[in-house]
Amino acid sequence: MRPGLRTLLLEAQTFLNGKKYPQASEKVQLANAVADKTPYEDYILSRIALSIAIAEDDAPSANKLLEQILTLNAKGAWLKTEETLPLMHAVGITNYRSKDYAQAAQWMDRNVQAGGEDPALKNVRINAFLLAGNMQRGSDLLNEEIAAAEQAKKPPAQNHLEMLAQARNNLKDTAGYTRALEMLVLHYPSKDHWRSLMNRLWARSDLASRLQLGLFRLAFFNSTPEESTDYSEYVDFAQKGGFSGEALSAFDQGAAAGLLGSSEAHKKLRAKLVLENEQDRKNLAADTAAALKKPDGFALFNIGLNLVGMKQFDKGLELMEKGIAKGIPRRPEDARLRLGAAYAQAGQADKAIQTLATVSGPEGLTELAR
Numbered sequence: 001m002r003p004g005l006r007t008l009l010l011e012a013q014t015f016l017n018g019k020k021y022p023q024a025s026e027k028v029q030l031a032n033a034v035a036d037k038t039p040y041e042d043y044i045l046s047r048i049a050l051s052i053a054i055a056e057d058d059a060p061s062a063n064k065l066l067e068q069i070l071t072l073n074a075k076g077a078w079l080k081t082e083e084t085l086p087l088m089h090a091v092g093i094t095n096y097r098s099k100d101y102a103q104a105a106q107w108m109d110r111n112v113q114a115g116g117e118d119p120a121l122k123n124v125r126i127n128a129f130l131l132a133g134n135m136q137r138g139s140d141l142l143n144e145e146i147a148a149a150e151q152a153k154k155p156p157a158q159n160h161l162e163m164l165a166q167a168r169n170n171l172k173d174t175a176g177y178t179r180a181l182e183m184l185v186l187h188y189p190s191k192d193h194w195r196s197l198m199n200r201l202w203a204r205s206d207l208a209s210r211l212q213l214g215l216f217r218l219a220f221f222n223s224t225p226e227e228s229t230d231y232s233e234y235v236d237f238a239q240k241g242g243f244s245g246e247a248l249s250a251f252d253q254g255a256a257a258g259l260l261g262s263s264e265a266h267k268k269l270r271a272k273l274v275l276e277n278e279q280d281r282k283n284l285a286a287d288t289a290a291a292l293k294k295p296d297g298f299a300l301f302n303i304g305l306n307l308v309g310m311k312q313f314d315k316g317l318e319l320m321e322k323g324i325a326k327g328i329p330r331r332p333e334d335a336r337l338r339l340g341a342a343y344a345q346a347g348q349a350d351k352a353i354q355t356l357a358t359v360s361g362p363e364g365l366t367e368l369a370r
Contacts, residue, residue: 001038001041005045008028009044011027012024012027016048028045028048031045032045039075039076042072043072043073043078046069046072057094059097063095066091088107088116089108091107092111102134104128104132108122108128109125126142136171138167139164142167146164155188156187158187164176181196195226198219201364207364210331212237213234213241214337214338216250221344225257227259228254228259230254231250231259231260232260235247235251235254242302242306244280245309248270249311288303291303300323301328304316304319308342313342313345313346317339317343317348320339321339324336333360336356337356337365339355
């Protein structure tokens with residue numbers, strides 16, 4: 001390098017080190033005016049100018065300068081491939097700070113394609129694509145990270161699952177959104193995550209009315225109810241389904257939460273539920289004997305399910321199992337769903353998982369079981 005040009009660039013570097021960026025830029029401009037520079041001199045000049053651009057968050061200049069450096073280096077080979085990675089990273093971050101997310105994502109992509117493996121950079125790359133509005137590309141990258149975690153026998157990062165859920169929701173991909181929520185409640189079962197999943201299931205246009213009581217059971221099992229209507233609707237569904245013990249239990253939970261029981265109508269409702277519950281208990285032996293004589297297990301199964309609602313898990317599960325063994329004539333998969341839920345309520349997680357894994361069907365059945 002020629003002495004005069006070397007002096008200008010050394011002075012620029014000194015100002016840069018002292019964070020005197022305007023003075024450093026003046027020296028770079030003077031160096032730029034030097035005629036007939038060699039490729040190597042252009043390369044060194046561009047490196048210093050790039051450092052100034054990054055320090056000043058001048059993303060457009062940083063983009064142009066790094067492209068120049070890479071072009072010059074393609075011939076001169078002054079930088080090894082791994083030495084270009086920090087430059088791409090820095091320019092990508094400069095664009096990110098300048099809110100040019102599409103350009104930031106592009107530089108992060110080039111970094112990774114050139115061999116970059118910095119986890120922090122990969123996260124910024126994902127964010128950049130999402131903030132740039134490229135939900136599909138962001139989702140694809142998130143799925144790659146999630147798959148890598150699963151392959152390593154590790155839970156996917158919570159923020160990755162949350163971002164994936166948001167991205168798939170923005171893309172109006174109902175199945176993808178639901179699946180991301182399911183993974184969140186599997187690995188990070190908070191009330192908010194469960195509530196989001198419950199709301200998604202309730203929003204299904206094809207949700208069968210016969211499965212709605214199952215949704216209430218799932219919501220209550222995971223402690224997501226917050227409003228009085230959550231309790232009153234559950235009570236109503238359980239009562240109409242003939243499960244007096246379950247209806248009374250749901251009512252009492254709502255009363256304990258301070259959301260039911262204060263009005264005269266609520267007091268009358270509870271009195272009615274108590275009466276129905278007592279009647280079911282009185283008739284239990286006779287109803288069970290009659291159910292055992294029937295050709296199928298439907299009535300026996302429902303008696304068992306009612307007992308589970310009364311917290312009589314051992315007897316209730318026994319009758320439900322006998323009912324299924326005897327045969328459920330219509331929608332046996334619904335019975336297996338309810339048996340799996342009953343196992344979960346009774347604290348028998350292994351049996352619940354094993355049973356629910358056998359359940360699938362339309363109208364929300366597969367999703368509810370999963």
